[in-house]
Amino acid sequence: MNKKDVILKTMISNPNRDSNTYFTPESLKEHLFPNLNIDQVEFLITEIIKEKPELIKNVEKKFRTPLAILPTGLVESFLEKGGFTKIENDQKKELVKQLERDAKNDKLLDLDLKLKSFESKIGKKIIIAGFIITFFSFLITILTLKFWNTDSNTIEQKDETNFQEKPIIKLTEFKNGRWISTTDSLAGIEIKNGKWIMFYKGMEIDSSDIYDFKIKREYITELGTEHKPFEFLTLTNNSDTLDYSILECSDQLLSLSYIPRGNTLNYKPEK
Secondary structure (H helix, E strand, O other), X not given: OOHHHHHHHHHOXXXXXXXXXXXXXXXXXHHOOOOOOHHHHHHHHHHHHHHXXXXXXXXXXXXOXXXXXEEOOOHHHHHHOOHHHHHHHHHHHHHHHHHHHHHHHHHHHHHHHHHHHHHHHHHHHHHHHHHHHHHOHHHHXXXXXXXXXXXXHHHHHHHHHHHHHOOOOOXXXXXXXXXXXXXXXXXXXXXXXXXXXXXXXXXXXXXXXXXXXXXXXXXXXXXXXXXXXXXXXXXXXXXXXXEEEEEEEOOOOEEEEEOOOOEEEEEEEOO
């Protein structure tokens, strides 16, 4: 379940709670997210307020406590409809559909260019053939042989070029190593023995920071398996599931797009 949904569900879990009971980043961290820091919990709260302001009341003035919040009566129906988890899944599906549409458009454009090129070549050949027949009838046999030999050589050269230019599909494989965020030199990830470990230098790593990971590949049907598929990374553990699309993975850069928000996370190998 999405962390934001966990917060909402917790706030409405006790229907008999006192009217003066409110929630703060500190109380949510203590009961729900002991492995997150206060800034990370505050970020989750502000994300809820930003995306769905009708779900939360800010009562910090009433209780004179920074970022004191209460749930509204709309939270229960929002969660019943799938909550933020459904929103994230819908965004992921739309991203895949958009990538498929873009791939189809690229293929149609390529076919159109090839058709125009073919029509141009055929037109030139017809003009040349008519000129030869009209003015050089006594050389028809020789020129015809030369024409077909030239055309055959052109086809062979094109076939050889296409073979040489055919891309080598390299699928992403994660090797053991440590990567450091390009925006925060203390934050990073470590891939070790089939596990994905998130760390922040100076802080201890616990079980919630360790994930199993799986790469999912989706081919565009119209392009076939000769083209590199879209690759998605899913991280899972007992408390969370995270979905990314893999933008680049090389010896110098690991670039991931966090699907729910569309933001890009870049890492470089630790030196």
